[in-house]
Amino acid sequence: xxxxxIQGVTRRFGDFTAVDNVxxxxxxxxxxxxxGPSGCGKTTLLRMIAGFDVPDGGRIRLDGEDLxxxxxxxxxxxxxxQSYALFPHMTVDGNIAFPLKMARTPSAEIRxxxxxxxxxxxxxxxxxxxxxxxxxGQRQRVAIARALITHPAVxxxxxxxxxxxAKLREDMQVELINLQKEVGITFVYVTHDxxxxxxLSHRIAVMNxxxxxxxxxxxxxxxxxxxxxxxxxxGHCNLLSGPVVANADGIVSVxxxxxxxxxxxxxxxxxxxxxxTIALRPEKIRIQAAAPMDTPDNHFRGTVADxxxxxxxxxxxVDTPGxxxxxxxxxxxASGRAKFFEVGDAxxxxxxxxxxxxxxx
Amino acid sequence: MPAxxxxxxxxxxxxxxxxxxxxxxxxxxxxxxxxASFRTPGEFGGLAPLVDDAGTLDLNVESYARFLAExxxxxxxxxxxxxxxxxxxxxxxxxxxxxxxIAKSPxxxxxxxxxxxxxxxxxxxxIRVYAWMIILGPQAALARxxxxxxxxxxxxxxxxxxxxxxxxxxxxxxxxPFMVLPLYANLEKHDQALLDAAQxxxxxxxxxxxxxxxxxxxxxxxxxxxxxxxPALGIFAIPDILGGPEDSLIGxxxxxxxxxxxxxxxxxxxxxxxxxxxxxxxxLAALIGRRSAGGGGPERA
Numbered sequence: 007x008x009x010x011x012i013q014g015v016t017r018r019f020g021d022f023t024a025v026d027n028v029x030x031x032x033x034x035x036x037x038x039x040x041x042g043p044s045g046c047g048k049t050t051l052l053r054m055i056a057g058f059d060v061p062d063g064g065r066i067r068l069d070g071e072d073l074x075x076x077x078x079x080x081x082x083x084x085x086x087x088q089s090y091a092l093f094p095h096m097t098v099d100g101n102i103a104f105p106l107k108m109a110r111t112p113s114a115e116i117r118x119x120x121x122x123x124x125x126x127x128x129x130x131x132x133x134x135x136x137x138x139x140x141x142x143g144q145r146q147r148v149a150i151a152r153a154l155i156t157h158p159a160v161x162x163x164x165x166x167x168x169x170x171x172a173k174l175r176e177d178m179q180v181e182l183i184n185l186q187k188e189v190g191i192t193f194v195y196v197t198h199d200x201x202x203x204x205x206l207s208h209r210i211a212v213m214n215x216x217x218x219x220x221x222x223x224x225x226x227x228x229x230x231x232x233x234x235x236x237x238x239x240x241g242h243c244n245l246l247s248g249p250v251v252a253n254a255d256g257i258v259s260v261x262x263x264x265x266x267x268x269x270x271x272x273x274x275x276x277x278x279x280x281x282x283t284i285a286l287r288p289e290k291i292r293i294q295a296a297a298p299m300d301t302p303d304n305h306f307r308g309t310v311a312d313x314x315x316x317x318x319x320x321x322x323x324v325d326t327p328g329x330x331x332x333x334x335x336x337x338x339x340a341s342g343r344a345k346f347f348e349v350g351d352a353x354x355x356x357x358x359x360x361x362x363x364x365x366x367x
Numbered sequence: 368m369p370a371x372x373x374x375x376x377x378x379x380x381x382x383x384x385x386x387x388x389x390x391x392x393x394x395x396x397x398x399x400x401x402x403a404s405f406r407t408p409g410e411f412g413g414l415a416p417l418v419d420d421a422g423t424l425d426l427n428v429e430s431y432a433r434f435l436a437e438x439x440x441x442x443x444x445x446x447x448x449x450x451x452x453x454x455x456x457x458x459x460x461x462x463x464x465x466x467x468x469i470a471k472s473p474x475x476x477x478x479x480x481x482x483x484x485x486x487x488x489x490x491x492x493x494i495r496v497y498a499w500m501i502i503l504g505p506q507a508a509l510a511r512x513x514x515x516x517x518x519x520x521x522x523x524x525x526x527x528x529x530x531x532x533x534x535x536x537x538x539x540x541x542x543x544p545f546m547v548l549p550l551y552a553n554l555e556k557h558d559q560a561l562l563d564a565a566q567x568x569x570x571x572x573x574x575x576x577x578x579x580x581x582x583x584x585x586x587x588x589x590x591x592x593x594x595x596x597x598p599a600l601g602i603f604a605i606p607d608i609l610g611g612p613e614d615s616l617i618g619x620x621x622x623x624x625x626x627x628x629x630x631x632x633x634x635x636x637x638x639x640x641x642x643x644x645x646x647x648x649x650x651l652a653a654l655i656g657r658r659s660a661g662g663g664g665p666e667r668a
Contacts, residue, residue, distance in 0.1 A: 092564075
């Protein structure tokens with residue numbers, strides 16, 4: 007049995023359905039992420055797990071026990087808020103000791119536990135400082151230490167890294183992974199940042215308009231998006247749509263406007279004439295100046311219309327003669343020069359049938 | 368003109384008029400009062416000449432000696448402090464829930480509710496005090512009702528008007544908005560996320576108030592307490608109109624010295640003692656405030 011079971015949970019605000027019949031089962035010790043754009047219902051779902059919001063329908067069970075009628079203060083669930091919500095009038099020690107005091111822990115025990123918690127988040131010696139005397143990353147670590155000190159069954163994290171700058175965010179991601187491994191507590195993590203979700207999670211639930219679009223491991227979410235929304239939301243993706251023109255021997259052909267027939271390996275029963283989409287990651291496209299020596303499954307010519315030089319890689323936007331647009335990405339490392347192509351260069355693009363992923367819609 | 372001296376001139380042009388105003392109407396009168404406290408009362412009131420017929424400078428501490436020698440003055444003084452303190456505490460007890468209610472109510476109603484709080488200011492202070500004379504008068508429904516109930520228990524009827532009760536009720540009524548406004552200004556800024564966090568970490572409603580909301584509202588409490596305590600300490604109109612003979616406060620005494628007894632030096636002494644006491648108490652409150660806010664009250668962040 008899963009540790010945290012969410013069954014058919016629905017939450018409406020007037021005419022707006024924020025969370026629409028969502029069911030999830032989160033295992034003990036899992037790093038689980040709710041990923042989606044703002045307004046997709048991920049934060050509402052998190053608030054219902056914490057108890058700040060009450061579902062209009064459905065059940066939330068923890069260890070088999072229904073949580074819906076328990077007040078937030080009596081749920082074995084803790085939250086790390088986006089704003090950290092550290093108490094400004096208490097020291098770091100006071101903040102971390104707060105949940106222990108609420109649980110009426112003897113003060114002799116509190117001192118030892120707080121010191122140990124500070125050590126866990128590498129903040130020993132900061133106990134007597136006030137929150138405004140700390141950096142963003144340090145505040146974040148205090149918030150996590152405060153939430154973990156009573157060993158909750160589940161830790162909820164609401165976009166905890168959103169307020170940090172990019173470099174610090176990366177460091178904190180590594181720290182979060184290690185911390186979660188160390189304490190073994192189930193993390194339910196809410197974010198709109200797909201790279202963060204891919205880097206941190208054991209499993210990701212991609213949410214859109216109150217519903218779970220796909221629930222999978224990060225590599226499967228990225229490699230095998232089930233819907234156009236997931237393909238588009240997670241990373242960059244060429245979505246090549248059109249009517250299916252052939253489907254035989256595990257190869258589906260889609261007639262894409264501006265390109266022509268594009269072939270993709272797929273086990274699909276879709277009959278010709280129905281619309282389909284091929285999701286094709288930019289880095290899976292081979293892009294070169296000369297025509298390929300072999301005979302690739304898919305081969306198109308085009309002209310570089312725009313390029314985005316990003317240091318390690320360059321993204322090329324290629325226009326095909328038929329008016330199609332394809333995004334291709336090339337690592338700059340091997341070239342010995344800054345980038346391979348310039349705007350206006352004629353290029354040859356090719357990819358095997360296995361590079362794309364067929365979506366039936 | 369160089370930019371820097373032009374900037375300096377601008378500063379003086381902006382801050383000069385209010386400074387001059389305070390100098391002429393506050394600092395200089397205060398100095399005159401301090402000087403008057405060391406002089407001798409005149410034969411027909413006011414002040415005796417500074418230099419007497421013999422040509423000696425007539426400055427003495429007799430009025431101060433009188434204040435210290437006769438315990439009745441210290442008693443009136445302590446009674447005034449007690450009334451002001453009681454007024455402050457009652458205002459706090461009434462204003463806190465009110466300010467919290469307004470701060471928690473939907474944004475569109477807040478301005479209206481605040482307007483209702485300050486609405487009494489639209490009518491004259493004395494008229495509002497006289498209104499209490501009618502409300503508390505012996506023929507009014509309130510006094511009849513109270514005495515009716517007391518009669519049931521075989522108690523003698525009590526007068527509501529011309530009593531310390533009447534003085535206190537009116538003191539609280541008049542000063543309540545001065546407590547509500549700073550408290551509201553503080554409570555309105557509180558971050559709901561802090562209360563959510565406290566609840567998430569296991570705090571029940573009472574603990575959330577006592578450990579989060581109240582300590583964070585202390586700057587508002589101190590501001591409101593100062594705004595109520597200091598004027599309440601020097602008030603004379605309310606005890607004059609609503610109080611009995613026992614309810615004379617330091618403000619009444621000062622007024623009496625200047626307008627009736629016409630002993631200006633002694634009136635000055637009483638005023639100075641009042642001012643010094645108010646300043647000392649305000650300083651004490653600020654000190655306590657700073658200490659209890661620790662190193663990291665939000666106002667210092």
